[in-house]
Amino acid sequence: MSELLVHKIVRQLFKLKSCPKLYSRLASSSVEKGRQLESLNTNGNNIHGSKKDISKGPSLEHFIANTVSPYVLDNKVKKDEAAVPFIKDDDLLGLGRKVYFDVYGCQMNVSDTEIAWAVLQDKGFVRTSDITQADVVMVMTCAIREGAEHKVWKKLHYLAKMKRRKMSRGVGPQMKIAILGCMAERLKTQILEREQLVDIVCGPDAYRDLPRLLAITENRQAAVNVLLSLEETYADVMPVRLNQDSVTAYVSIMRGCDNMCAYCIVPFTRGRERSRPIDSILEEVRMLSDQGVKEITLLGQNVNSYRDTSDSQHFGLPDLSIKPTLSDGFRTVYRARSGGRRFSDLLDKVSQVDPEMRIRFTAPHPKDFPDEVIELIKDRPTVCGQLHLPAQSGNDDVLSFMRRGYTGQAYRQLVDRVRSILPNVCLTSDFICGFCGESEAAFEDTLALVRDVQYSMVFAYPYSMRQKTHAYHKLIDDVPADIKQARVEQLQQEFRRGAGERNKSLLGHNHLVLVQGPSKKGTGTLFGRNDGGLGVIFPDTEVTDGQTMRKPEPGDYIVVRITNSTAQTLHGEGVEISSIQRFNGQADSQ
Numbered sequence: 003m004s005e006l007l008v009h010k011i012v013r014q015l016f017k018l019k020s021c022p023k024l025y026s027r028l029a030s031s032s033v034e035k036g037r038q039l040e041s042l043n044t045n046g047n048n049i050h051g052s053k054k055d056i057s058k059g060p061s062l063e064h065f066i067a068n069t070v071s072p073y074v075l076d077n078k079v080k081k082d083e084a085a086v087p088f089i090k091d092d093d094l095l096g097l098g099r100k101v102y103f104d105v106y107g108c109q110m111n112v113s114d115t116e117i118a119w120a121v122l123q124d125k126g127f128v129r130t131s132d133i134t135q136a137d138v139v140m141v142m143t144c145a146i147r148e149g150a151e152h153k154v155w156k157k158l159h160y161l162a163k164m165k166r167r168k169m170s171r172g173v174g175p176q177m178k179i180a181i182l183g184c185m186a187e188r189l190k191t192q193i194l195e196r197e198q199l200v201d202i203v204c205g206p207d208a209y210r211d212l213p214r215l216l217a218i219t220e221n222r223q224a225a226v227n228v229l230l231s232l233e234e235t236y237a238d239v240m241p242v243r244l245n246q247d248s249v250t251a252y253v254s255i256m257r258g259c260d261n262m263c264a265y266c267i268v269p270f271t272r273g274r275e276r277s278r279p280i281d282s283i284l285e286e287v288r289m290l291s292d293q294g295v296k297e298i299t300l301l302g303q304n305v306n307s308y309r310d311t312s313d314s315q316h317f318g319l320p321d322l323s324i325k326p327t328l329s330d331g332f333r334t335v336y337r338a339r340s341g342g343r344r345f346s347d348l349l350d351k352v353s354q355v356d357p358e359m360r361i362r363f364t365a366p367h368p369k370d371f372p373d374e375v376i377e378l379i380k381d382r383p384t385v386c387g388q389l390h391l392p393a394q395s396g397n398d399d400v401l402s403f404m405r406r407g408y409t410g411q412a413y414r415q416l417v418d419r420v421r422s423i424l425p426n427v428c429l430t431s432d433f434i435c436g437f438c439g440e441s442e443a444a445f446e447d448t449l450a451l452v453r454d455v456q457y458s459m460v461f462a463y464p465y466s467m468r469q470k471t472h473a474y475h476k477l478i479d480d481v482p483a484d485i486k487q488a489r490v491e492q493l494q495q496e497f498r499r500g501a502g503e504r505n506k507s508l509l510g511h512n513h514l515v516l517v518q519g520p521s522k523k524g525t526g527t528l529f530g531r532n533d534g535g536l537g538v539i540f541p542d543t544e545v546t547d548g549q550t551m552r553k554p555e556p557g558d559y560i561v562v563r564i565t566n567s568t569a570q571t572l573h574g575e576g577v578e579i580s581s582i583q584r585f586n587g588q589a590d591s592q
Contacts, residue, residue, distance in 0.1 A: 300364075
């Protein structure tokens, strides 16, 4: 095959690798055409006059360094696929090498780390909590804000120095440094070429490829795989929890996002939205229940737009008659998916797994809030009465610039509807201060929203412009940094004022609290969270469990009478060790 033809085919294939089926068809077609060109005469001789059978020679796969993953096609493990070229099966084994994980960013990054660890543990790697003993250091990164990236750069320089010291001593194998997650995809060229700080760059959809990437680095080569997928959900990978003793856990139900908010880089670092099949999620939830986990949080960039359109032996074919609906006053910049199992269907199934397991979910977009979800929260005691409703701003012009798809009035109407059905619901939210074009008057609208809603928790951040986003290309970051920070502080003060007043109304009430462990506020106290997600501190003393007197342990539900409060924490006295069913007036499950 001519060199020019090989280059043309390779370029074509790399453009199509995000679509495995089309890639495979094109690869087969292109190779066949190339072989036909080799046989130019009727005698079967190739252009060099040889009569060798080209079909017995190397295929095109051997000339492409980073081909479509042999591990995943249509979300199924293909164990009978040929191994990656030039890498033997034994090269993929960890052989007891120690891996240290350094995690930055959101809960989704924690979930991703557990997926990556499951892949590596399956190959014989061992996890260590001592970074100085690590043979491989994997940094799970976040690219949402500039501050998060600065922390990672600082850590990478520290790790590079550690690596050089180990090399100079010549003790043990050479330490490998891997950068995973969103920052890996966003800054792959800078990380590998300019800084030369790491051995491996692995994007959010390439964790299955980690053993191969590590094998490549054994020849002192850098390895990279940051291809985004339209199909990868890791549905068949059972995550291995980093903290096996924790009574809480995260369960990822979807990946990517289609919202394309003007400020957000997630669609560019995590790809298009795709949902994990319900039966895969239920399998993980059951496993966590068997392990003694008492609270799970369903994770996704936009959980309530979840749509399982896969065929399932348990749930039948997707119902294509179900059309997407949006709350009044909300719109999208994309065409919403039709059919399939919706988030309310998933929440219904998950809530039936264990009558003593709490369920939370984050983060929903305010546009996707049908009444079925709110009613389900009301009817199921296991589904917590806490909703995260990211507002980002209270001003219509800023919301329009952000491409959020709603007005301040539509958001307020949603809050009113939620509270009409769930009067005691705890609402939390995200806000961006100092977005492009935000005036003092616009910021006052945001303060008014915080004042009126009285959130239980608010997460506020100064705006940080990200490359690739709509704002980067179309808007001007015109609010000075000091004003952004001042607005963050002002918003937090307004939140604390309202939350403080709201929490005072809880004094004297009994709350069911999931015990998580010792409190950091002082010896002799325990910490847990109530149904609304508020932190509760109470004495580590004996209370009745209905039969004997004993001290509460992590994983217990304890009734706490609230005696004092601050804007973010409740304090109380333990009454009795109970259960979700008993506390809600139902008989304990047998």
